[in-house]
Amino acid sequence: MNTFGKIFRLTSFGESHGRGIGGIIDGCPAGLDLDIDLIQKDLARRKPGQSKITTQRKEADQVEFLSGVFEGKTQGTPIAFAIWNKDQHSKDYNDLKDVYRPSHADYTYTKKYGTRDHRGGGRSSARETIARVVAGAIAKQILASRGISIQAFVSQVGEIQLKKSYTEIDLSKTDDNIVRCPDPETAEKMITRIEAAAKDRDTVGGVITGVAKGVPAGWGEPVFNKLHADLGFAMLGINAVKGFEYGSGFEGTKLSGSQHNDVFIKTSDGVRTKTNNSGGIQGGISNGEDVYFRVAFKPIATLLKEQKTVDKSNNEITINPKGRHDPCVLPRAVPIVEAMAAMVLADHFLLSKLNTI
């Protein structure tokens, strides 16, 4: 249940305050020249303390490869890796040992397992997503070898929305600002919004948009493992995610079929569609157009303000957490969204080798 993927499979391990976070990637083909810098770069985009609008915890988040890579090349054998924990303040959590923090996993984990590593959220901590960023950064390199790129960006923070379509924006500017919204004007407003939340010791949610360019027609499986179903599953597995839509999404439900259908046209490139309400996927299979989707993140649950709750013995109590926390998870979640999308697409690239005799 801690494995993601069908052919390119990540099994992740680790708790927030344990020895470290890591994983094993099984099914990565042999012969890929790994660029470790690119992996480390995505880790830096995810890591805490990277800007004034993220938590100020300092973590090096340096990946160490334990197997499967030899002389810089993948060997076809399992790629194990770890990011050792360093800056853990486990004692900060002693008071929370028996507390069920509101909208956290404390209560549900206890009900499920009868036991729980309470330090820093244990296994339920978003620190686990480090493993996904590493595996995703490798998947990106597989895709890049096929001319496919993935780019995510923050398109909403609280009520602040990026109004333009991704097709009207230069996505290469995403990392030019600390909130990772490629439109500088909107980015500014988003940063102000996050700073207001932080000042208020509160948090704020938002939306990340993801775009994959260069996906060839024919990827995805017809029935259950539709390309968008696998993408949705991947995104909904990220901490704090509450919704997923692709192409026209929830808005498209209001259209008529005649407005919504993407007419096929003849081009010098072959068959294309005039519009892309389909989000690049028809019948669950890519059609060669851009694949794009939106991911909803709730405001994270850890507030640095007083809240009422109950504890393990069903006593009503008041908590007032201290520590270093993110007022808004979205800027740091951009590489996670990209990583999950990359793993899904790399998986379908590999699966597509099996389509025909």
Added chain:
Amino acid sequence: MNTFGKIFRLTSFGESHGRGIGGIIDGCPAGLDLDIDLIQKDLARRKPGQSKITTQRKEADQVEFLSGVFEGKTQGTPIAFAIWNKDQHSKDYNDLKDVYRPSHADYTYTKKYGTRDHRGGGRSSARETIARVVAGAIAKQILASRGISIQAFVSQVGEIQLKKSYTEIDLSKTDDNIVRCPDPETAEKMITRIEAAAKDRDTVGGVITGVAKGVPAGWGEPVFNKLHADLGFAMLGINAVKGFEYGSGFEGTKLSGSQHNDVFIKTSDGVRTKTNNSGGIQGGISNGEDVYFRVAFKPIATLLKEQKTVDKSNNEITINPKGRHDPCVLPRAVPIVEAMAAMVLADHFLLSKLNTI
């Protein structure tokens, strides 16, 4: 890739105009007294020709069990079943043999497999969902034995939205009208909207809401197979679905954490939450509150009006489909949403047996 589920697994088969649609359920525990009438009842809710706002095709959609059930009881062995095709008009599709219908899977299947059964959409036809309704109806019976019920209903058709929360409505009235919206007034408007689409030889999309009551705390897996990730995956695998959200969903992204958090309270029943923005799921694991979610359906692609497109040889052509088609898929999709949710929950019920030593 045609198997759904981890423990309770459905492998489905069949094409729209082939011998039939069916599947094998593997992993259904032994000793369940199967109520075949309940299964047939859900098939009747899905079947075409059931009302004036659905396609007028007549299909009996009678399930035949081929194995795994003996003297009315599941045996623990694979439950195979089939619904034989009967009212297929395969010749209606001869003209479409080489055509790529807009927003259909014709083009993408051809790109994937190099070959395609064009009759009635072949494997990409929503007729395949019959298999899911059968398996889901069995999953419902497993859940019922644990006091869990699942109810879906149409909460939006085109721009017509049900304004009330599900908690304010009597969900048992869902099947009292042909559109399957439990609020009679809204139902009326929805029916009118669908009839307008039909008259216009067009189609219309919408939203289905699903609610599971009685799910105990502790179901779901912590990382990738979060309960809502599995639900989302299930829903996104249904034909025409474009989005999924649970609990506060996309709207919740606009809230502050202090508004969004569900405060735990002490009750005579044990720990409960004051609000349910979490949709009954925290950290991917059920917390004992209602699990609820929304599923976006695009307007279906088959229009009975002229549309431009291209064919297999990249010729620009005009099509004008005939036949019997649904102007709106939502009323018939209600049992499919329930079926998929039931399979996910039955799976997590079984998985929950493995949590502790």
Added chain:
Amino acid sequence: MNTFGKIFRLTSFGESHGRGIGGIIDGCPAGLDLDIDLIQKDLARRKPGQSKITTQRKEADQVEFLSGVFEGKTQGTPIAFAIWNKDQHSKDYNDLKDVYRPSHADYTYTKKYGTRDHRGGGRSSARETIARVVAGAIAKQILASRGISIQAFVSQVGEIQLKKSYTEIDLSKTDDNIVRCPDPETAEKMITRIEAAAKDRDTVGGVITGVAKGVPAGWGEPVFNKLHADLGFAMLGINAVKGFEYGSGFEGTKLSGSQHNDVFIKTSDGVRTKTNNSGGIQGGISNGEDVYFRVAFKPIATLLKEQKTVDKSNNEITINPKGRHDPCVLPRAVPIVEAMAAMVLADHFLLSKLNTI
């Protein structure tokens, strides 16, 4: 748990006296021209009543394809099929309803599931292997398209052993006699031995040898899914099988390393080995030499003579089964061994597409 294979996957269904036996093959690539006659031919090699040394039950064992094949070609979609039961004498088994027949699955099924379809052994009947023969016959066609052939033959019946190595025999003569031993002289003795057992209302076991020619170097997985581990798993899943060995097998354990090692030599064909104690597999991966192995079958448990046993209520009783049974399962098991080997090899052929980037 009723699915076999990783990429090319058979999920089988059916009980001995139910509606029929069948399965779904998922993961068969699109574009294979299916030769149904070849499938039916293997079914004929497995079917009862084919000669004087098999059971005299008459079953047509005609396969019907329900999906996944269109205009003679595989579609990449699930291939469902069934062989409908016809000549079942369910009443023959009424007396055995509560009886635990010695060395049968009656007792263990009851302990596992709490319920049991007692008619003809239910799911534990070797009639289930029909599904494997169909899937295996398709796998053989995939392999044939790559120049790979699989041939099994009876190499031992009771104490009668074929003394020659398979390399000294013309395997194409296997089906020239009813016992399926390619050496006519040994075949004669085996037939006599089986007739003696039948006359004595008893049964006799034996060994089947399998050989795959043309397997290229590089198939198999390094650690758990070694090519021979997958073959062994496949064979041990056949009813009545008690052992599996490949290459030098149990005999090889008596040799020194210097005697056992297969020296590599340089040939015009590239690297070959001088001897083949490795059975064509080194480190779990094929090396281009013949893959060969031996499968031990116990004497089947159904005797037409009096035996003491107990029943469900722990009463000591005596049974004296009637009916039509095989004195020796081996001649009919030859196509089953081939089928399982073919599925394993087809799976590894498909997996081998994923080795390198």
Added chain:
Amino acid sequence: MNTFGKIFRLTSFGESHGRGIGGIIDGCPAGLDLDIDLIQKDLARRKPGQSKITTQRKEADQVEFLSGVFEGKTQGTPIAFAIWNKDQHSKDYNDLKDVYRPSHADYTYTKKYGTRDHRGGGRSSARETIARVVAGAIAKQILASRGISIQAFVSQVGEIQLKKSYTEIDLSKTDDNIVRCPDPETAEKMITRIEAAAKDRDTVGGVITGVAKGVPAGWGEPVFNKLHADLGFAMLGINAVKGFEYGSGFEGTKLSGSQHNDVFIKTSDGVRTKTNNSGGIQGGISNGEDVYFRVAFKPIATLLKEQKTVDKSNNEITINPKGRHDPCVLPRAVPIVEAMAAMVLADHFLLSKLNTI
């Protein structure tokens, strides 16, 4: 492909001369009090340098747990662990970089992956089995909590065979001598035989017998995942294994059904069998009797004497390996056989929770 098990799943990683060997165990239930000493004890039974008849390499083989265990208890979350490599002499292998050693995996890995970590056999090294011993030692603790024990022992070395049945021997004496044969007299002969092989710079094979006591009736799956098929798959995945048989095995093929059948009898304990040719498994499911089986190991391929072979460029060459190697793998393989059996049985224990509603 580097994952073993269905519910209790080990994914292993590591190469002989890489950073270390380890794995992730997913699916281990929460709440098990882990006895680390017992794990370390099995590692000591596997480790090199433990006696005069094993390789003289010194490796500490100390396990470090990286996740999933908190305050001595399993958490239900993935248990990651590593054994860091220390005493690697990678330079010993420089000369072998391009050489295909006879009956090793050098050639087949190169054909499969196009690349290979040649140092110490890389991934194909039996050093990988450390991961299995750790996971198996945890599985043993799960089983012990259910009163089940597993004991393996060396029953043959070269032509020296233990003549007695395991039922006539005190298995608790297995570890009393360095060859791990519970019969002191036979053990003596085996040690002499191994010393002779070592002196001759050669190697010798043999057989390990495994016995599981206390397995309740009802474990195993009816068709493909028969309990013995899973055991056979597990054993055949161990380096150097060439064959597997259970119960009466290959010898049983020579018996008549009337000799072979295990008659059920009535006892104060309930239903038992008079004999146990079935090896505790009938129809693939345990019947409550002892489960026992035999595993054939070839003489290992690394000889410290001159051998002819070819290299990557198809040149004929002569090699004369140096280094520290085992003349006989069997004494060190005893805990590996136990570990694999324990994982299979723990898996079926967990699966058995899913049999009935």
